[in-house]
């Protein structure tokens with residue numbers, strides 16, 4: 001059995017980013033940019049006013065100025081002003097030729113086609129957005145690796161970009177195994193349990209912006225599982241199986257994976273929950289066999305699957321690790337790393353009740369996983385521990 005660290009290292013050694021694709025800017029939000037983007041144009045493309053007012057030559061500010069025309073936003077024809085002249089102008093409109101400054105309309109007195117200024121704070125170039133002042137043609141607009149946030153999308157649209165090269169999100173298949181599984185909402189017969197792993201996993205994946213998720217059910221039947229796994233592999237970058245990775249007579253994941261030419265990277269990790277975790281690859285495709293207990297599934301998701309998504313999509317999604325002070329003593333046998341469901345607040349962390357891996361009630365209340373190292377058995381109140389803050 002390998003350690004948690006060895007498992008994490010092995011996973012990262014076997015994953016590379018998905019091949020970038022070009023998509024419409026409008027669909028790119030939440031992705032990571034796969035190339036540097038350079039501005040093609042000066043933005044603004046022309047000198048424009050940032051206020052409703054009057055455009056003038058600054059040197060004329062003391063004079064009475066005659067209005068010789070108007071520039072509205074969107075106008076395609078320019079006017080030219082001479083000394084002693086002004087142009088009525090609106091926010092976003094091009095500056096008339098010859099003008100260098102805009103006075104706000106609140107700061108003038110107008111009579112017929114004449115204005116006089118009362119603006120002691122007027123400066124040369126005031127209320128003018130210079131050509132290229134947002135970005136100059138040829139300048140680096142956004143670096144490869146940047147997150148396409150709403151603001152980034154707006155910025156790129158504003159400099160005329162309509163298509164971007166991004167790292168795609170993986171296409172994911174979830175395969176839940178187990179003859180005992182029943183759909184929530186249906187009556188529960190003797191021996192059945194409600195199927196919850198596909199729900200928690202799909203919710204976690206959607207939280208990361210993954211939308212292409214296929215869910216399959218496979219009975220505890222090797223032939224069915226082989227077929228389902230083969231189908232899932234054909235249409236996915238990442239396959240998450242739950243259940244069937246332990247040593248029971250009906251645990252077929254390892255055998256089905258071998259049959260589907262999945263190269264085993266590891267099986268079993270010195271951890272609780274999630275000891276029988278399996279990880280394998282087929283070419284660029286990744287396969288996780290998550291131990292079926294609902295809490296093991298999620299604990300392994302946050303520890304191994306989420307960091308893998310980060311590499312595939314180049315999106316910074318990882319759980320944050322912080323150091324926190326333990327509020328109560330806690331003991332465990334040495335030999336396995338334990339991940340406890342906990343509550344983190346103001347630098348302190350408290351393990352919750354109901355840590356068993358078949359239970360999710362504590363996980364549903366938790367905001368973190370507390371990492372208890374493999375070799376240590378006793379943890380005292382006040383000990384400083386590593387805590388993984390979970391995404392909401």
Ligand SMILES: Nc1nc2c(c(=O)[nH]1)N[C@H]1C(S)=C(S)[C@@H](COP(=O)(O)OP(=O)(O)OC[C@H]3O[C@@H](n4cnc5c(N)ncnc54)[C@H](O)[C@@H]3O)O[C@H]1N2
Pocket residue numbers: 176177178180181193194195196197198242243244245246247248251273274275276290291292293294296357358
């Ligand atoms: N003799 C041993 N028995 C077990 C060992 C072991 O080392 N020796 N390991 C235990 C540990 S730890 C875990 S974790 C489980 C993992 O077993 P599997 O991955 O084979 O999972 P299953 O047996 O199929 O299911 C475990 C448990 O989870 C429930 N389950 C499964 N799928 C779902 C689902 N989609 N939704 C809700 N609940 C699910 C299932 O009914 C079982 O109760 O093995 C231990 N045994």
Ligand code: MOO
Pocket residue numbers: 271272273274275276291293296357358
């Ligand atoms: O490792 Mo299992 O996940 O303890 O129940």
